[in-house]
Amino acid sequence: MRGLYIHIPFCNSLCSYCDFPKIIAKNDIKEKYINRLILELKSYKNYYDSIDTIFIGGGTPNSLSFDMLEMLFNELDELIDFNKIKEFTIELNPENVDLKLAQLLKKHHVNRISMGAQTINEDILKLLNRHHKKEDIIKAIEIFNSVGITNINLDFMFGMPNTNIGMVKEDLNFIKELDLCHVSYYCLIVEENTKLNTLINKGKIKPLDDDLESDIYYFIADEMKKMGYHHYEISNFAKNGYESIHNLKYWNTKEYIGVGAGASGYLDGKRYDNFKSVFKYLKDFKEDSYELNIQDKKEEFFLMGLRKVDGVSIKEYKNRFNSDPLLDFNLKKFLNNNLIIIDDDNIRIASDKLFISNLVFEEFVGE
Numbered sequence: 001m002r003g004l005y006i007h008i009p010f011c012n013s014l015c016s017y018c019d020f021p022k023i024i025a026k027n028d029i030k031e032k033y034i035n036r037l038i039l040e041l042k043s044y045k046n047y048y049d050s051i052d053t054i055f056i057g058g059g060t061p062n063s064l065s066f067d068m069l070e071m072l073f074n075e076l077d078e079l080i081d082f083n084k085i086k087e088f089t090i091e092l093n094p095e096n097v098d099l100k101l102a103q104l105l106k107k108h109h110v111n112r113i114s115m116g117a118q119t120i121n122e123d124i125l126k127l128l129n130r131h132h133k134k135e136d137i138i139k140a141i142e143i144f145n146s147v148g149i150t151n152i153n154l155d156f157m158f159g160m161p162n163t164n165i166g167m168v169k170e171d172l173n174f175i176k177e178l179d180l181c182h183v184s185y186y187c188l189i190v191e192e193n194t195k196l197n198t199l200i201n202k203g204k205i206k207p208l209d210d211d212l213e214s215d216i217y218y219f220i221a222d223e224m225k226k227m228g229y230h231h232y233e234i235s236n237f238a239k240n241g242y243e244s245i246h247n248l249k250y251w252n253t254k255e256y257i258g259v260g261a262g263a264s265g266y267l268d269g270k271r272y273d274n275f276k277s278v279f280k281y282l283k284d285f286k287e288d289s290y291e292l293n294i295q296d297k298k299e300e301f302f303l304m305g306l307r308k309v310d311g312v313s314i315k316e317y318k319n320r321f322n323s324d325p326l327l328d329f330n331l332k333k334f335l336n337n338n339l340i341i342i343d344d345d346n347i348r349i350a351s352d353k354l355f356i357s358n359l360v361f362e363e364f365v366g367e
């Protein structure tokens, strides 16, 4: 089965570390965008029998007004048979959650919430230009639970300037108290065109030391495991049965429809990218579309599969491509350097090398 990804490229304010495509826009632009998005959604109506997951991401989907969200949900109700949908996630900022919104989501079949927490440390939240507090997260979760939505993910971040292991312990204690179903824990990457990068370049703040970042990553992974979470992807942890079905489609290179400015999709063997600019998207949807050859498909399956902690199933690879990954890829160097391990049916990144997985991927692409 396929997934459906819907991108909402608007935010209420801009986080200091973010380089995703997003804008702060007035309501008239948002209205035009929703109408356009609905038009694009309708263009895929023949495919909706084949989807079982939906993910509305951003940007900040709840930067849309209640009426705009309702309009989008009503359209989805028209197009999609929700009996087939196993997981319907929406990303939200915790400070803009209220009961009316939660009831709307419940009414329209949303069964999973993903909120950006990043940390509970107020000084660091200010540095990141996030406008919520720990109390907003607790309140939002209580509101969702009150309407019967209990499958909740929080995104956390580590490796921010001015942070230390003590702060990470406080975030982990918070996660423990909340007893969440799912946690995504990302290492901050200071991207070029961000405010954080400017502050670092001006010498106003110092990036965290790489070795400390690595120690923190493995500390988090251990602590999450002790709390009963399954570390199933480099940055993702789930209680049993709560692994994200939609995101696993990306790591298993399954097909998905992507709609909205900046969205990409993989449909009928072709990858496509929509225009990133909202204004270009209002005129035309797709910027690019390209077919993958068999070699591209094998590499994608292999590299995306390595993001999963269990790695790539040799059996699944053989079934999909009718060839052997051990012959298709030159793994000698990676095995000799203990970067990659072969356990029974799986080829995976060694547990103590997960933090440097990006280097492994770069090496692979350079092979």
Ligand code: SF4
Binding pocket: 010, 011, 013, 014, 015, 018, 019, 020, 022, 058, 059, 060, 116
């Ligand atoms: S809310 Fe998300 S998309 Fe918007 S600026 Fe912050 S990190 Fe970027």
